[in-house]
Amino acid sequence: MPVKAPSSMHRVSRRALIGVAAAALGAVALKLSPLAAAEEARAIPAPVMDEPAAPGETQKVAVLAGGCFWGVQGVFQHVEGVSSAVSGYAGGERATAEYEKVGTGRTGHAEAVRIVYDPRKVSYAKLLQIYFSVVHDPTQLNRQGPDTGTQYRSAIFPADAEQARIAKAYIAQLNQARAFDAAIVTKIEPERTFYPAEAYHQDFLTRHPSHPYIVIHDLPKVESLKRFFPEIYRAKPVLVSQMAN
Incomplete structure (x- = not known):
């Protein structure tokens, strides 16, 4: 069944990439693509501050936005301790949580992923380390790679004050360490509802x-997860389709 064509800049970017599909399927295309190079993962310091798991606690939720949700979801589906990673929208109202509307850049929503994880296996701070080092470039304002607009912004939607505190502390730590060539522009947006995206x-x-698009921009992120975080990488992803069955 054909995939429904995305809208706005997201759609334009994918249409432009179709013309280079053959080259994109080779490793040479990845090396030659300036957009792929700009999104290259990097090793960064581990967070100093973290949230300890409460006794008996087996499930927590994190919501993160870092550009196109295809790649963000794809990376976290390969993280050990993650039981669910769902693409969706956060930052706006329920009535505008639809791809065509979000694609206008006027809804307040960002493409985001809701991650359910076991804090005994992977901590919130470790998820943030993956998010900043592998998932996206947190120094890009209102864009990631070829996708431009506030819907592609770097944003953290904390579930509570503790998550917000950890995220703020880690951003400050990375900026102080000059982990990136420019300042981190990631927004911390509390008290926002997450809405799942279309099937x-x-x-x-x-x-x-x-x-x-996946070959050039997203598969390298999964490979970077495997390379930088081999201790929590798992080859078999946890899929939304499996959860529904």
Whole structure:
């Protein structure tokens, strides 16, 4: 079944990439692509501050936005301790939590991913380390790679004051350490509701591994997760489609 065509800049970027599909499927294309190079992962210091797991606590939630949610979801689906990673929208109202509306950049929403994780296996701070080092470039304002607009902003939607405190502390730590070539522009946006995205966006990386956009921008992120975090990388992703069955 054909994938529904995305809208706005997201759609334009994918259309532009279709023309180079053959080259994109090779490693040479990845090396030659300036956008892929700009999104290259890097090793960064581990967070000094973290949230200890409460006795008997087996499930917590993190909501993160870092550009196109296809790649963000795809990376976290490969993290040990994550039981669910769902693509969706956060930052705006329920009535505008639809891809065509979010694509206008006027809804307040960001493409985001809701991550359910076991704090005994992976901590919130470790998820943030993956988010900043592998998932996206936190110094890009209102864009990631070829996608431009506030809907592609770098944003953390903390579930509580403790998550907000950890996120703020880690951003300050990374800025002080000059972990990046520019200041981090990631926004911390508390008290925002997450709304799941349409079904055709879920598990997109796994279902369409040869899609040019996925090949150039997202599969390298999964490989970087494996390279930088081998202790919590898992080869078999946890999929939304499996959860529904």
